[in-house]
Amino acid sequence: MSDINQIIVGSILGDGSLSPLTKRNKYSTLDISQHESKLPYLRWLYDQLTKKFELNPIYQKKGFENQYRFRSKPNKTLGIFRSKFYDNLTGCKIIPKDIGDLLKNPISLAVWYMDDGTLDKRYKYHLNSSIATNCFSFEECSLLSEVLNDNFKLKTSVNKTTMRGKIYPRIYFKSECMNDFIKIIKPYINSVFNYKIGIE
Structure with missing residues (x-):
């Protein structure tokens, strides 16, 4: 592709x-x-x-x-x-079963993260990223999590987050893989999103 x-x-x-x-x-x-x-x-x-x-x-x-x-x-x-x-039927976004064949290139991951990603930087040595996946199901997010591991060797978890009284799935990158995650996407991150990879 x-x-x-x-x-x-x-x-x-x-x-x-x-x-x-x-x-x-x-x-x-x-x-x-x-x-x-x-x-x-x-x-x-x-x-x-x-x-x-x-x-x-x-x-x-x-x-x-x-x-x-x-x-x-x-x-x-x-x-x-x-x-x-x-x-x-619904016209809603879904995750296709062959997403593992589609989400392989770091540039895809970088664009996805620039759009919907968040960096939690509570203190100097704490960096954790997550991606909002509100429009996808927990099952679909579990599939995405598997793909991130299989294709990029990135460990993630699918957690629950509450927004306006509703529960949604959210993909969190584990601390152990944060350095690798940033290294993978950094070459493609537009400077207006440097704050999402810990660059002030």
């Missing part, structure tokens, strides 16, 4: 969304938005994806002064990703 498609995988796991398939061609469009403080990251995504996909220009979201986004033109490859990562 190309690096561009690997970025797509990370984006779908994170903040990116794919539109329902067109009836005739089974095409889909990718929609990515970020806060204005993360605009350099959004531009980086745009520059990378435009190498393969036809994209509309970045624009300010109407009614959201601090939000910027871009959308792709309808595309067959994106349609294939839509079929894999979305439930046909």
Whole structure:
């Protein structure tokens, strides 16, 4: 799988969304938005994806002064990703059974972490990362945890977290693998997210 498609995988796991398939061609469009403080990251995504996909220009979201986004033109490859990562009936994101074949490249992991990751840095020698996985089930997160171990040798756990009275799964990276995790994703981390890998 190309690096561009690997970025797509990370984006779908994170903040990116794919539109329902067109009836005739089974095409889909990718929609990515970020806060204005993360605009350099959004531009980086745009520059990378435009190498393969036809994209509309970045624009300010109407009614959201601090939000910027871009959308792709309808595309067959994106349609294939839509079929894999979305439930046909509910239209909700899912984790495909072959995620182990899709989430293999560090750039996918880095994009996913930049979108939904958090670094817990309570004191000088304490660093623990986690990834919000609210839209996935505990079973799906367990599968993701297995893939992180199999493909990247990263030890993680799936814990419960409560938000607005609801319980969601969250993937936590164990302390023993934090150095390896940061080493894997650091080359791809946009500078606006340096705080997520412990760089002030």
